[in-house]
Amino acid sequence: MKDLLDSGIRSGLFYRSFFDQLGQAAFLLDRSGTVFTGNPACEELLGFAPEEWAGIPFWLLAVPEEREMVRLQTQFAMEGNPKPFCTSLAHNDDYSVPVHITFDTFFTEGAAVGYFAIVQEIRTNATDSSGNKACKFVDVSSEGVFIYRAGKLHYANQVGVKIAGATHLNKLLQVPFSMLFHPHELPMIEDMMLRVEKGEVVNPLEVELIRLDGILIDAEVCATNAIISGKSTCYVLIRDITERKRAQEFLQNSEKLALVGQLAAGIAHEIRNPLTSLKGFVQLMQKDGMRKPEYFTIMSSELARIELIVNELLVLAKPHAAAFEARDLSNLISHVVTLLETEAILRKVMIRVVFETEMPMIRCDENHLKQAFINFLKNGIEAMQGSGEIVIRLRCEDNRVVVRFEDNGMGIPPEQLTRLGEAFFTTKESGTGLGLMVSRRIIENHRGTLRLKSALGQGTTVEVSLPIHG
Known part of the structure; x- marks a missing residue:
């Protein structure tokens, strides 16, 4: 990756036109956030x-x-959500430089290999009444920034005031900060604030925010601790992600309906088998009047199987809001296998489930997680040519569960593997590429990670890691 970054930045025209001639300071970072190089304006600035x-x-x-x-x-x-923000960088002569920073992704040969950080100096001498310039930096931020100290909100920028649904900062300061959050979100928010005050690094939370005007919105919240004027202070960043969530839900629901259509043939075949058995036993009982107990046992079993399949199909087809609850991952995987078992048999593919450790309960949205797992398993089945085997492995690692979908299909070339998950990019003859994109979003919404590994002629592995306590 470093070689790609080096070759991209050193390619003559790009280096001269961008780094040498750009009037603003421009840093190039690798995928770990380390500074790789910069233009002459960087030295002028700092x-x-x-x-x-x-x-x-x-x-x-x-x-x-x-x-x-x-x-x-x-x-x-680096997680794909760059936002412009304001901060203060250190100059070599021991003074701070207020700046506005914008991130962008750097591509070479079609792959994301690094990031640009475009840094522009903010020319202002204004300070607040306490001489603290921190408020001036957050005032021009495009995100809602809240300065929280000793259990009390001390300041919010104009974007934050707007997100909170207040008409003025003073009105926002008159209400407890906790009132902005839905009651069922408060335990998570309070835990995050306590951990931040202890100096811990916490992951962003997706929560429901109750604005002062009563409107409910979806928001992403993160926080960090800093020492300002000798006092421990929390910076709380809040983003309104209502529109983003709506777009994700629309995409997920569209993909659900597409999945239902793809599964229809397999479901019809799966239901036809027990119906044939039921019809045969009924005709036998009508013909000779025999009513053996074992007949009823078999018929009840077949009816239960039909009911399970129909219920699973309805769950996928019915759009609903995310609902995180404690669920048994073992049962969830079993239901997914049941749905796709017939399609696997028709393609001469064997599905094997291996529990490498005992599985704990996890907090998840069962229906959304099923949708993602069906995508992974269905992709594995379709990757087989003639016959094959898919192994689903489940195990615990520390405070996470890991689910691996391993197929022994043809594998995916490296140049295509890096693009999987992009909308409308697919290796299938008839596909949109949205399935993996939606599935990745679902896993990320569960605060999990998704990794793809593949080699030509050796198959593909999809590895999902999920927190046990969500």
Whole structure:
């Protein structure tokens, strides 16, 4: 990856036109957030020669009290959610430089190999009444920024005031900060704030926010701790993700309906088998009047199987809001296998489930997780040519459960593997590429991770890691 980054940035025209001629400071970061190189404007802005900052994490360029916030913003960018923000970087002559930073992704040969950090100086001498410039930095941020200290909200920028549904900052300061969150979200928010005050690094939370005007919105919340004027202070960043959530739900529901259509043939075949058995036993009983107990046992079993299949199909077809509850992962996997077992048999594919350790309960949205697992299993079945085997392995690792879908199909070339998950990119003759994209979103919404491994002629592995306590 470093070679790709190096070849991309050193390609003559790009290097001259972008790095040498750009008037603003432009840093290039690798995928770990480390500074790789920068243009001459970087030295003009901060007073450091390139060899002094090359090879160090980007957030270490910030003044000490801003570093954790910059680290969080860099992490957001690497996770595909870059947002412009304001902070203060350290100059070589021991003074701070207020700046506005924008991230973008750097591609070479079709692969994302690094990130741009475009840094623009904010020219202002304004300070608040306490002499603290922190408020001035957050005022021009495009995100809702809340400064929280000793259990009390002290400041919010205009974006934050708007997100909170207040008409003025003073009105927002008059209500407890906790009132902004839905009651069922408060335990998570309180736990996050306690951990941040202890200096821990916490992951962003997706929560429901109750604005002061009564409107309910979806929001992403993250926080970090900093020392400002000698006092421990929490920066709380809140993003309104209502529109993003609606778009995700629309995409998920569309993909659900597409899945139902794809499964229809297999479901019809699966139901026809027990119906044939039921019809045969009824005709036998009508013909000779025999009513043996074993007949009723078999008929009840077949009816139960039909009911299970129909219920599973209805669950996938019916759109609903996410509902996280404690669920048995073993049962969830069993239901998914039941749905696709017939299609696997028709394609001469054997599905084997291996529990490598005992499975704990996990907190999840069962229906959404089933949708993702069906996508992974169905992709594995369709990857087989003639016959094959799919092994689903489940195990616990520390405080997470790992589910691996391993097939021995043809595998995926490296140049295609890097693009999987992009909308409308697919290796199938008839496909949209949305299935994996939706599934990845579902796993990320469960605070999990998704990894794809493949080699030509050796098959593909999809590895899902989920937190036990969600």
